[in-house]
Amino acid sequence: MSRHVVATAQEIPEGGRKLVTVRGRPIAIFNLKGEYFGMLNRCPHQGGPMCEGLITGLREAKQPGEYLYSRKGEIVRCPWHGWEFDIKTGQSYVDPDKTRIRTYPVEVEAGAAVVNGPYVAETIPVSVEEQYVVVEM
Amino acid sequence: MTALPEGAIDCDIHPSVPSVQALMPYLEDHWREQVVMRGIDELNSISYPLNSPLTCRADWKPASGRPAADVATVARQALDPFRTSVAIANCLYGVQLLFSEDMGAAFARAVNDWMVKEWLDKEPRLRASIVVPTQNVEMAVDEINRCAADKRFVQVLLLVSGDTPLGRRHHWPIYAACEKHGLAVGIHAGSSYHNPPTPVGWPSYYTEDYVGQAQAFQTQLTSMICEGVFTKFPHLKVVLLESGFTWLPAHLWRLTKYWRGLRMEIPWVDRAPGDIVRSNVRFSLQPVDGPPDQESLLKLFDHMQSDELLLFSTDYPHHQFDGNAALPNGLSAELARKIAIDNPRATYARLMETVG
Ligand code: FES
Secondary structure, X not given: OOEEEEEEHHHOOOOOEEEEEEOOEEEEEEEEXXXXXXXXXXXXXXXXXXXXXXXXXXXXXXXXXXOEEEEXXXXXXXXXXOOEEEOOOOEEOOOOOOOEOOEEOEEEEEHHHHHHOOEEEOOOOOOOOOEEEEEEO | OOOOOOOEEEEEEOOOOOOHHHHHHXXXXXXXXXXXXXXXXXXXXXXXXXXXXXXXXXXXXXXXXXXXXXXXXXXXXXXXXXXXXXXXXXXXOHHHHOOOHHHHHHHHHHHHHHHHHXXXXXXXXXXXXXXXXXXXXXXXXXXXHXXXXXXXXXXXXXXXXXXXXXXXXXXXXXXXXXXXXXXEEEEEEEEOOOOOOOXXXXXXXXXXXHHHHHHHHHHHHHHHHHOOHHHHOOOOOEEEEOOOOOOHHHHHXXXXXXXXXXXXXXXOOOOOHXXXXXXXXXXXXXXXXXXXXXXXXXXXXXXXXXXXXXXXXXXXXXXXXXXXXXXXXXXXXHHHHHHHHHHHHHHOHHHHHHHO
């Protein structure tokens, strides 16, 4: 397990996402209200690029005709066939036990720490003043 | 052929109204007179034309008139040879075709009262479905409530093609009444012919009409699932009668595929459609529209992912098989027993109350 610096925090504002590559693997990074989450950019259904999916909320109902809308911004729909995935856990809505996307822990670190610590800066130059998005893989 | 276990429960037989005259004692004065004044001589739909080979098997055909028109004939042809313990009578009469709500309701009452007096009271092995005037949902519910006290009514009968899809909410009072009384909802092949019987318009030939019934069943099943009937009425049992069933796996694959991507449109459908079918929907056996060879048929049963979906039926007097070969070849004794006895018992709550 190593820690990879993939972007500056600024590059992925709240509600935004960015596709990065870590150890040759495409990872979609999402910023949910200041918290960052990473998932493999490959839908478990047929490989759709999750980073291009529509970001939405969770729709549930106890009764026909009801639309209980919660967790706004926390669900991404695969751009290919529309399956919904929980950005935080990678779980699919339609088949939560069997169908999930691999997720990766993501953190924000100060530039000073990144410059000195045991980090791999994938493709970006780092400086002490910035905040960085770090993926653990 | 697979042996039919003794005491089978036949979930779809069709006693006929021999003629409108037979209903006269059961019609109210106004309508009895209307029959005479208007010269009404027939109220049968074109779903089963009298001389179509499908309408009646040759060896069950009477010298004249409609088949299955008296209780002794039905006992001799449909019950005794199959050692049937109970058979559910689904009367297909033109009640649903009428455009007048009042006339539909009057004829539904007459058919149900005729069913009680001429059939249920005379033959203890018979049970029946309540015929309802689907022209008006309130009237249909009134008729269900009127008949439900007689526990020999085990189901409410709807035609697969009516005016609007059966999942739509205006039908729901019917389902609420069924759930309340422990009645199943039986959806039978046939049409009110208020819409073309195919989704692409009016066909020319009977074959097209009959084969096209399967698409109507698929559409109704989809409608009831997507509109949330089984979310609203989780205990409701829906039985598709004379629907065929070999289309089910492919249809569920298709429905599930699109539910996965579009379910946020219908968030109340919170289980895969196949799960809903397995808990709430059943299918009568005949007509077996399966592959001719045994192996492929068994593969199809595998695709259905449950041995609880099929309910034994002869579809008497319709011509779906010859002799006593009501079960397709190659079923295990265990599956034959489930289809013939266990599954019908589990489906029709009221059977247990009157049969034990
Ligand atoms: S590839 Fe993602 S839903 Fe099909």
